Amino acid sequence: xxxxxxxxEAYERSAYPIRGNGKWAVRQLxxxxxxxxxxxxxxxxxxxxxxxxxxxxxxxxxxxxxAVFFPSGTMAQQIALxxxxxxxxxxxxxxxxxxxxxxxxxxxxxELHGIDPILLxxxxxxxxxxxxxxxxxxxxxxxLELPQREIGGQLPEFEELEAISAYCRARGIKLHLDGARLxxxxxxxxxxxxxxxxxxxxxxxxxxxxxxxxxxxILAGPAAFTETSKVWKRRHGGDLISLYPYIVxxxxxxxxxxxxxxxxxxxxxxxxxxxxxxxxxxxIPEQPVSNMFHVxxxxxxxxxxxxxxxxxxxTGIGLFPALRGQDExxxxxxxxxxxxxxxxxxxxxxxxxxxxxxxxxLEPVARIGKRG
Amino acid sequence: xxxxxxxxEAYERSAYPIRGNGKWAVRQLxxxxxxxxxxxxxxxxxxxxxxxxxxxxxxxxxxxxxAVFFPSGTMAQQIALxxxxxxxxxxxxxxxxxxxxxxxxxxxxxELHGIDPILLxxxxxxxxxxxxxxxxxxxxxxxLELPQREIGGQLPEFEELEAISAYCRARGIKLHLDGARLxxxxxxxxxxxxxxxxxxxxxxxxxxxxxxxxxxxILAGPAAFTETSKVWKRRHGGDLISLYPYIVxxxxxxxxxxxxxxxxxxxxxxxxxxxxxxxxxxxIPEQPVSNMFHVxxxxxxxxxxxxxxxxxxxTGIGLFPALRGQDExxxxxxxxxxxxxxxxxxxxxxxxxxxxxxxxxLEPVARIGKRG
Numbered sequence: 164x165x166x167x168x169x170x171x172e173a174y175e176r177s178a179y180p181i182r183g184n185g186k187w188a189v190r191q192l193x194x195x196x197x198x199x200x201x202x203x204x205x206x207x208x209x210x211x212x213x214x215x216x217x218x219x220x221x222x223x224x225x226x227x228x229x230a231v232f233f234p235s236g237t238m239a240q241q242i243a244l245x246x247x248x249x250x251x252x253x254x255x256x257x258x259x260x261x262x263x264x265x266x267x268x269x270x271x272x273x274e275l276h277g278i279d280p281i282l283l284x285x286x287x288x289x290x291x292x293x294x295x296x297x298x299x300x301x302x303x304x305x306x307l308e309l310p311q312r313e314i315g316g317q318l319p320e321f322e323e324l325e326a327i328s329a330y331c332r333a334r335g336i337k338l339h340l341d342g343a344r345l346x347x348x349x350x351x352x353x354x355x356x357x358x359x360x361x362x363x364x365x366x367x368x369x370x371x372x373x374x375x376x377x378x379x380x381i382l383a384g385p386a387a388f389t390e391t392s393k394v395w396k397r398r399h400g401g402d403l404i405s406l407y408p409y410i411v412x413x414x415x416x417x418x419x420x421x422x423x424x425x426x427x428x429x430x431x432x433x434x435x436x437x438x439x440x441x442x443x444x445x446x447i448p449e450q451p452v453s454n455m456f457h458v459x460x461x462x463x464x465x466x467x468x469x470x471x472x473x474x475x476x477x478t479g480i481g482l483f484p485a486l487r488g489q490d491e492x493x494x495x496x497x498x499x500x501x502x503x504x505x506x507x508x509x510x511x512x513x514x515x516x517x518x519x520x521x522x523x524x525l526e527p528v529a530r531i532g533k534r535g
Numbered sequence: 536x537x538x539x540x541x542x543x544e545a546y547e548r549s550a551y552p553i554r555g556n557g558k559w560a561v562r563q564l565x566x567x568x569x570x571x572x573x574x575x576x577x578x579x580x581x582x583x584x585x586x587x588x589x590x591x592x593x594x595x596x597x598x599x600x601x602a603v604f605f606p607s608g609t610m611a612q613q614i615a616l617x618x619x620x621x622x623x624x625x626x627x628x629x630x631x632x633x634x635x636x637x638x639x640x641x642x643x644x645x646e647l648h649g650i651d652p653i654l655l656x657x658x659x660x661x662x663x664x665x666x667x668x669x670x671x672x673x674x675x676x677x678x679l680e681l682p683q684r685e686i687g688g689q690l691p692e693f694e695e696l697e698a699i700s701a702y703c704r705a706r707g708i709k710l711h712l713d714g715a716r717l718x719x720x721x722x723x724x725x726x727x728x729x730x731x732x733x734x735x736x737x738x739x740x741x742x743x744x745x746x747x748x749x750x751x752x753i754l755a756g757p758a759a760f761t762e763t764s765k766v767w768k769r770r771h772g773g774d775l776i777s778l779y780p781y782i783v784x785x786x787x788x789x790x791x792x793x794x795x796x797x798x799x800x801x802x803x804x805x806x807x808x809x810x811x812x813x814x815x816x817x818x819i820p821e822q823p824v825s826n827m828f829h830v831x832x833x834x835x836x837x838x839x840x841x842x843x844x845x846x847x848x849x850t851g852i853g854l855f856p857a858l859r860g861q862d863e864x865x866x867x868x869x870x871x872x873x874x875x876x877x878x879x880x881x882x883x884x885x886x887x888x889x890x891x892x893x894x895x896x897l898e899p900v901a902r903i904g905k906r907g
Contacts, residue, residue, distance in 0.1 A: 189585075190573035192780055201562035205749075213561075234606055238772025271770030275647045371776060377577075378775040398643030399771050400610025403750040404743060408564055408780030 170485060173472040177481030179509035181434075183501045184375035184420070191377055195412035205405040209393060213407050217414050218381065225366055226357025227383035231392050232410055234401050236343060237268050239367045239382040242395040244304055245276045246388055247337040247365070251303035257281040258306040259290055261313035263341065275399075289319050292326050295336075305331055308341035309359070310348055315447035315457035315499075321352050328362035340366040347373040347453040350425040364388075370413035373427060373454055374420050375503060379409035423504075427454035430502040437518045442529035446500075454502040462528060464488070464496045470524045480509060480517035542857060545844040549853030551881035553806075555873045556747035556792070563749055567784035577777040581765060585779050589786050590753065597717075597738055598729025599755035603764050604782055606773050608715055609640050611739045611754040614767040616676055617648045618760055619709040619737070623675035629653040630678040631662055633685035635713065647771075661691050664698050667708075677703055680713035681731070682720055687819035687829035687871075693724050700734035712738040719745040719825040722797040736760075742785035745799060745826055746792050747875060751781035795876075799826035802874040809890045810872075814901035818872075826874040832858075834900055835866045842896045852881060852889035 174180055185191075206214035214232055222230035233239040241264065248254045258264065260282040264272050272278045281302060284290040289311055307327070310316035319327075331338045340363040345356060352359060360366045365384035370376035382392055396402045431451040435458075438446050443461035460467050464486050475481050486496045546552055557563075578586035586604055594602035605611040613636065620626045628644075630636060632654040636644050644650045653674065656662040661683055679699070682688035691699075703710045712735040717728060724731060732738050737756035742748035754764055768774045803823040807830075810818050815833035832839050836858050847853050858868045 187577040187579060187777065188573060189568070189571060189575045189577065189779060189783070191577070193568055193571065193573045196561070196565055196568065199561060199565065201560060201565045203561045205559040205561065205563070207559060233772070235772040235775050237769070237774070241772065268772075269766050269769045271772065274770055377777050377780065394641050397609070397641045398646055400605070400607040400613065400640075400643065400773060401771075402609070403607050405559065405750050407561060408749065411561070 168472060170468045170471055173475040174481040174484035177475045178479035179505070179513060180481035180484075181506045181509050181514065182481070182483050182503075183505060184503035185505060191375070191416075192408065192412055195377075195415040199411065206407050206410065208402055208404055209396075214410055217410050220414070221368065221381045221417075222383050224356050225360045225368065225381075225383045226355075227360060227366060227385075229386040229389040230381045230383040231389045231396065232406055232413075233380045233382055233396060234378065234403065234406060234409065236263070236341075236367050236369050236380040237271065238396065238399050238401045239380045239392075240264060240306070240339070240341060241268070241272050241276060242392050242399065243339050243365045243367065243382055243384070243388075244272060244278055244306065245395060246391050247304035247339065248276070248278055251335075251337070253301060253303045254278045255281065255300060255302050256304045256306060257283045257295070257298065257302045259284060259308060259311060260286045261311070262306060262308060263312075263343070264306070266313070287314060289314070289317050290327075291319070292323060292330060295327060295330060302336055304337040304339055304364075306339045306341055307363075308343070310344055310453045310455065312344065312455070316344065316451065316453045316455035317448050318348060318351065318452045321354065324359075324362055337364045339363060342366050343369040344372050344453055344455065346421060346424055347427065347455065350428040351452040370409070370417065372501070373424060373503065374413065374416050376413040376416045377409055379406070379413050420504075424454065426507065427502045428452075430454070430506040431456060431500070434500065434502060434506065434514075437514070440518065441522045442525050444525065456500050457497050458483075458500060459495065459497045460486075461495055462525070463494045466528060467496060470521070470528075473524065474517050474520050478513055478517040478520060480513050482517065482521075540844060542840045542843055545847040546853040546856035549847045550851035551877070551885060552853035552856075553878045553881050553886065554853070554855050554875075555877060556875035557877060563747070563788075564780065564784055567749075567787040571783065578779050578782065580774055580776055581768075586782055589782050592786070593740065593753045593789075594755050596728050597732045597740065597753075597755045598727075599732060599738060599757075601758040601761040602753045602755040603761045603768065604778055604785075605752045605754055605768060606750065606775065606778060606781065608635070608713075608739050608741050608752040609643065610768065610771050610773045611752045611764075612636060612678070612711070612713060613640070613644050613648055614764050614771065615711050615737045615739065615754055615756070615760075616644060616650055616678065617767060618763050619676040619711065620648070620650055623707075623709070625673060625675045626650045627653065627672060627674050628676045628678060629655045629667070629670065629674045631656060631680060631683060632658045633683070634678060634680060635684075635715070636678070638685070659686060661686070661689050662699075663691070664695060664702060667699060667702060674708055676709040676711050676736075678711045678713055679735075680715070682716055682825045682827065684716065684827070688716065688823065688825050688827035689820050690720060690723065690824045693726065696731075696734055709736045711735060714738050715741040716744050716825055716827065718793060719796055719799065719827065722800040723824040742781070742789065744873070745796060745875065746785065746788050748785040748788045749781055751778070751785050792876075796826065798879065799874045800824075802826070802878040803828060803872070806872065806874060806878065806886075809886070812890065813894045814897050816897065828872050829869050830855075830872060831867065831869045833867055834897070836860070836868045838900060839868060842893070842900075845896065846889050846892050850885055850889040850892060852885050854889065854893075
């Protein structure tokens with residue numbers, strides 16, 4: 164084992180890194196524009212075929228009336244909630260305690276929009292209909308994230324979703340979908356994007372998760388809603404003179420990967436099974452429902468990282484580049500797995516060899532139990 | 536003259552369009568990335584060489600301690616004012632009545648930040664030191680736009696700027712520079728960017744005006760200020776996972792055009808002289824102080840457009856693609872001119888021929904005076 168090498172470096176150097184769709188590098192852009200007609204007119208402040216055609220294409224895919232391209236989901240979702248709050252005359256919404264808006268956006272929703280979120284349910288599990296029923300305060304909008312990323316990408320059963328949708332509609336609560344990974348859940352539900360979105364009033368989707376674009380998001384909903392979202396997009400500073408670098412690449416990778424979501428989902432189930440076969444290791448969910456899951460280790464980063472580096476170096480398989488801190492408990496850690504193009508590119512026997520070795524190396528430490 | 540053709544179409548079809556740096560087309564991106572190393576790592580949420588090196592480069596050019604790349608100037612400037620307001624504990628700023636924040640941003644500053652702007656001076660002229668002296672209310676920050684775009688790109692004398700800066704510093708008023716066209720004014724002042732910026736506490740510059748990039752902006756100032764701006768950038772939804780499509784192109788065109796600002800400025804003076812030689816036509820400023828100016832016509836769009844289309848078609852010179860409405864008075868209109876690469880690409884004798892023809896065609900209508 165090389166001295167002083169980090170897990171990320173070992174991952175980078177491995178012959179077969181298997182997470183996601185590949186390295187975050189300028190190649191993604193160059194590939195998407197290779198052979199593209201340079202005479203094509205830029206979008207100018209939200210106008211022009213290059214943006215309007217893509218907005219129409221994704222609106223149709225989602226079965227929504229209209230769609231607007233945004234530079235980021237952070238911007239799109241704050242704006243969605245703001246519009247529903249303004250319409251209701253009520254600056255209160257509800258979402259999961261680990262919602263992106265609550266933990267990754269520096270409180271933009273509160274600081275810029277003065278919107279007061281109710282954290283619904285508990286950190287470790289999905290929002291349930293009973294949580295919504297038990298709300299004491301009126302809310303303008305409920306945001307549901309499908310799948311719930313921060314708990315490994317879990318999903319409610321579709322019937323529960325339908326019940327939540329019906330409940331909200333009956334009470335005039337707008338239902339917004341954080342669909343950052345919407346495309347990735349269609350195989351599990353056995354539903355089209357449009358069938359899922361039909362339960363919601365507005366939807367955000369991302370183009371750099373399973374789709375593997377560079378950045379960018381779509382916000383979709385009724386035409387009056389998306390028109391208003393354009394005003395807020397300008398206020399936020401998101402109405403760039405040209406967004407085509409993100410649009411062209413989103414469109415390119417959308418066409419290339421939208422048909423591969425079932426393959427990624429199957430890969431995730433297979434890979435989760437391999438992790439669950441290791442001592443002191445379990446995945447959440449145990450059986451993935453999309454291309455993603457979390458892997459929890461009953462071992463601290465300090466002990467686990469050298470083991471992983473050894474596995475990567477001996478087998479050439481790079482499992483993942485980073486572990487997330489002590490998963491609130493000493494002597495544990497976890498990582499997030501996304502299955503994309505790379506998983507099927509790696510020889511299966513090498514992957515099995517890597518897990519054989521990982522099991523072998525974890526066996527003695529698992530017997531000792533966690534450190535300290 | 537072709538029937539039913541618009542001014543924009545005639546401009547597009549002309550052999551020598553002479554405004555700016557060329558068509559807004561995907562070619563701009565393709566050219567900037569041609570031969571670029573695809574293995575270069577993407578910036579990830581504001582980190583990485585590709586963004587950090589460019590931020591350092593522009594901070595050094597501006598002589599500021601630190602700089603942050605933003606997707607748009609709209610976002611950068613609202614955030615700059617917000618930070619200075621928060622520091623002063625006072626949500627009031629002052630700027631020109633035709634400031635970008637006042638007329639082009641759907642009131643983002645008010646709606647998102649609750650900041651109350653005082654419109655200083657008058658629409659038709661620059662802000663003067665006496666305007667600032669006569670302020671009755673305290674302000675956290677004064678924004679000056681150099682050059683003042685909506686009045687043709689006018690500039691105060693440098694001595695007045697120095698006096699304004701000294702006045703603001705003595706009173707604890709932060710001075711922010713809207714430098715959307717800062718690079719373009721260095722030849723007139725005979726000063727470097729850093730010498731101009733030294734009078735200000737914070738500066739925004741744009742990369743798709745004279746520089747001719749695709750989109751994007753830099754906000755520069757003290758390190759504590761730019762660090763805080765990153766938090767607000769995330770809140771606004773501007774902390775994209777990758778901004779390199781704009782950064783690489785900004786850097787490419789910066790290197791290509793930063794040395795040409797004097798050439799553009801000389802071209803603008805020459806071109807303004809040609810316009811001022813036409814009856815019923817005058818430029819503001821009469822003598823440009825950057826690469827831009829406005830041309831005002833004592834003639835309505837309906838009468839002027841067919842004349843211009845005729846000139847473009849007969850001479851092959853496209854002067855500009857669009858006229859702006861009735862410049863508040865019936866029977867007048869105006870346009871904005873920017874001189875970039877295209878002006879020197881057109882044969883001078885053809886340009887002179889176009890103006891000879893324009894003078895000839897305007898002569899009879901100018902004698903009749905304005906319509907109605």
